[in-house]
Amino acid sequence: MGILSDAWRAVKGAVRWVVKAATTLVTWAANIFDFLFGFLNWPPKNLTLHIVILSKYDPIDMKIVPMCQPSDLQPSIDQAERILRERFNVKLRPYAPQYAQVLGGVAPEAALKPSCCGADPFGQEFLEQGEWYAGHTAGWVAAIPTSLRFPITAFVVEDVQCKSGCAIGPLTDYLVIDMDGVNSTGPRLNNSTLMHEIGHCCHLWHFNGVTNLMWRNSDRGDGTKWWQRNLFRNSRHVTYW
Numbered sequence: 001m002g003i004l005s006d007a008w009r010a011v012k013g014a015v016r017w018v019v020k021a022a023t024t025l026v027t028w029a030a031n032i033f034d035f036l037f038g039f040l041n042w043p044p045k046n047l048t049l050h051i052v053i054l055s056k057y058d059p060i061d062m063k064i065v066p067m068c069q070p071s072d073l074q075p076s077i078d079q080a081e082r083i084l085r086e087r088f089n090v091k092l093r094p095y096a097p098q099y100a101q102v103l104g105g106v107a108p109e110a111a112l113k114p115s116c117c118g119a120d121p122f123g124q125e126f127l128e129q130g131e132w133y134a135g136h137t138a139g140w141v142a143a144i145p146t147s148l149r150f151p152i153t154a155f156v157v158e159d160v161q162c163k164s165g166c167a168i169g170p171l172t173d174y175l176v177i178d179m180d181g182v183n184s185t186g187p188r189l190n191n192s193t194l195m196h197e198i199g200h201c202c203h204l205w206h207f208n209g210v211t212n213l214m215w216r217n218s219d220r221g222d223g224t225k226w227w228q229r230n231l232f233r234n235s236r237h238v239t240y241w
């Protein structure tokens, strides 16, 4: 990659962020009712999810293998569906006819092994993986939204370095999760990582309480605070239509 193409990639990353920041601001105003009264969990809202399973090349078997099959994600989808319904009065639905699809072809190494160490996820937005994720995120073509439902795309990758899943927050419309995250277990909840990362996409940051949904480790519970419901239901990913 030349310096010019690296610079162009960084510019495109910056444009994506500016557009999403503006969109977040506009939808924040449009959803002001939820920002003020979201704790009431009324009226019902919707959240649209798309899951993309990446594939890698296995040099031993000399074939392309996906990280998992769509059916392997069902426990995580069920957990997210339940928590959204019980804690936020939000109905989860798929963007496509099925929640998950295996992406044909080998994904780039950078997209298969994103780093979620420290501030790396922010920097990666301006590199190859950020551009690749953006190109495969549902509801966007380049920096133009194509769905006012603002779906969230979950990429199932080979390894999320330092963690088992992560999401930057309102400035992107995707999250990454590996099979440790998909199969996460805990004394209170199993398979809760997907829902936790959806929380990050919808304005929530980490909360210091082990029974809370936004506790950073997989021994988390599914609890929410009233102001977390306000922030979550105010997100542009959580819609009335």
Ligand SMILES: [Zn+2]
Binding pocket: 196, 200, 206, 215, 216
């Ligand atoms: Zn987290």
